Amino acid sequence: MIEYNSILSEIQQLYLSDSTPWIIGFSGGKDSTTVLQMVFQALSKLPKKQLTKEIHIICNDTLVENPAIVEHSDKQLTKIEIAGKEQLFSSNPDLFKVAKLTPKLEDTFWVNLIGKGYPPPNRWFRWCTERLKINPTSDYIKHALQKNNNAIIVLGTRKAESTNRATSMEKYNEGNKLRNHRLPNVYVYAPIADLSNNEVWAYLLQVKNPWGTDNKELLRLYGFACDSGECPFFIETGTQSCGKSRFGCWVCTVVDRDKSMENFINNGKKWMETLLNFRNWLYEIRQQTYQYVPKYIESSVNFGPFFLRIRQEILDKLLNIQEHLSIKLISRDEIYYIHMLLEKESEGKVKKGLQKFIFELPDGKRVTTISDFNLLLTPRKRLGPIYLKKARLVESKKVSSAYMRSTRVMYYKA
Numbered sequence: 225m226i227e228y229n230s231i232l233s234e235i236q237q238l239y240l241s242d243s244t245p246w247i248i249g250f251s252g253g254k255d256s257t258t259v260l261q262m263v264f265q266a267l268s269k270l271p272k273k274q275l276t277k278e279i280h281i282i283c284n285d286t287l288v289e290n291p292a293i294v295e296h297s298d299k300q301l302t303k304i305e306i307a308g309k310e311q312l313f314s315s316n317p318d319l320f321k322v323a324k325l326t327p328k329l330e331d332t333f334w335v336n337l338i339g340k341g342y343p344p345p346n347r348w349f350r351w352c353t354e355r356l357k358i359n360p361t362s363d364y365i366k367h368a369l370q371k372n373n374n375a376i377i378v379l380g381t382r383k384a385e386s387t388n389r390a391t392s393m394e395k396y397n398e399g400n401k402l403r404n405h406r407l408p409n410v411y412v413y414a415p416i417a418d419l420s421n422n423e424v425w426a427y428l429l430q431v432k433n434p435w436g437t438d439n440k441e442l443l444r445l446y447g448f449a450c451d452s453g454e455c456p457f458f459i460e461t462g463t464q465s466c467g468k469s470r471f472g473c474w475v476c477t478v479v480d481r482d483k484s485m486e487n488f489i490n491n492g493k494k495w496m497e498t499l500l501n502f503r504n505w506l507y508e509i510r511q512q513t514y515q516y517v518p519k520y521i522e523s524s525v526n527f528g529p530f531f532l533r534i535r536q537e538i539l540d541k542l543l544n545i546q547e548h549l550s551i552k553l554i555s556r557d558e559i560y561y562i563h564m565l566l567e568k569e570s571e572g573k574v575k576k577g578l579q580k581f582i583f584e585l586p587d588g589k590r591v592t593t594i595s596d597f598n599l600l601l602t603p604r605k606r607l608g609p610i611y612l613k614k615a616r617l618v619e620s621k622k623v624s625s626a627y628m629r630s631t632r633v634m635y636y637k638a
């Protein structure tokens with residue numbers, strides 16, 4: 225308990241040391257629950273009149289979170305808001321704020337995957353973390369900075385989570401409790417950096433949760449999901465891949481297998497099988513392209529967005545699943561926006577099958593694409609090295625049936 229007490233005193237000291245608001249990242253997982261619980265515990269021991277600086281609790285909702293986890297964190301957020309305002313900050317409830325952060329419409333997973341044709345993310349092209357997690361958090365912090373000159377982000381990151389994380393935390397720490405964030409005037413504080421996995425669980429199971437939840441529920445959820453890590457709260461690029469931890473998006477294809485969802489299913493959540501099959505299908509069609517490239521151009525081919533027909537197929541399957549399971553998987557706004565993007569690209573759709581489009585770039589070099597739509601008519605700005613606005617279509621012709629089973633636009637130097 226000595227270790228926990230020293231963290232609690234440090235939290236009190238830092239809270240009282242200035243008027244910089246705290247922004248606490250809450251993911252619903254064990255680490256962020258521990259930090260938030262410790263902040264509650266530490267501040268509740270201070271006289272109410274000393275609680276004069278703002279606390280923001282922010283929770284990222286990527287809109288493609290595992291539905292079972294969303295249910296858990298939504299319940300927590302409601303309880304946290306009530307307890308924070310009524311117990312901790314009863315004399316000034318406006319100082320305690322809870323916010324759920326979601327990506328902008330044009331940045332959501334489905335809009336990018338189906339509307340714009342991005343391939344499902346993998347380790348080398350992980351376009352999602354920034355759009356779904358980092359940008360909404362940065363926007364919130366920037367907004368908070370308009371009122372205050374500084375902000376401190378409080379996170380549940382721990383050195384024991386991964387070697388990478390330990391190294392990056394050491395690099396920034398240099399004996400200070402706060403490290404600089406990439407945004408100016410923003411600092412990061414990680415109170416439980418030195419706790420082990422077991423110490424986190426011991427704390428959660430020994431100390432009563434202050435917002436009235438039973439932490440055994442969280443333990444059960446971990447039991448359902450798996451024994452590996454949670455999706456950490458993301459504030460910047462360069463930290464551990466959230467795709468490695470399996471407490472995040474149900475559509476995540478950064479990992480080969482979603483063991484978390486498999487465990488949910490094995491533990492009785494049979495309805496998740498439909499989601500898992502769909503995720504596995506997305507994973508599969510991402511790889512397929514490599515199989516259908518004719519040998520003579522294989523080494524020079526790169527891959528771009530999905531073909532229109534595949535994007536339409538993804539949307540149809542997703543809507544079917546949504547209807548079948550009666551769970552909201554995609555919003556009406558996303559569907560509307562996706563239709564708009566698909567219609568726009570359909571203006572350049574080839575009549576049947578695929579076509580070879582040869583573009584000339586400003587430096588005279590030529591690039592060939594094989595696609596079921598003319599890329600010059602898409603709202604996207606570039607395809608690999610080609611800035612589409614600067615490209616000129618010089619030729620288009622039908623391609624042989626060898627390409628027909630491909631799923632993504634391919635391009636190579638003509």
Ligand code: SF4
Pocket residue numbers: 286345350352353356357455465466467472473475476477478
């Ligand atoms: S969990 Fe996977 S899909 Fe979700 S943001 Fe992280 S890497 Fe992307």
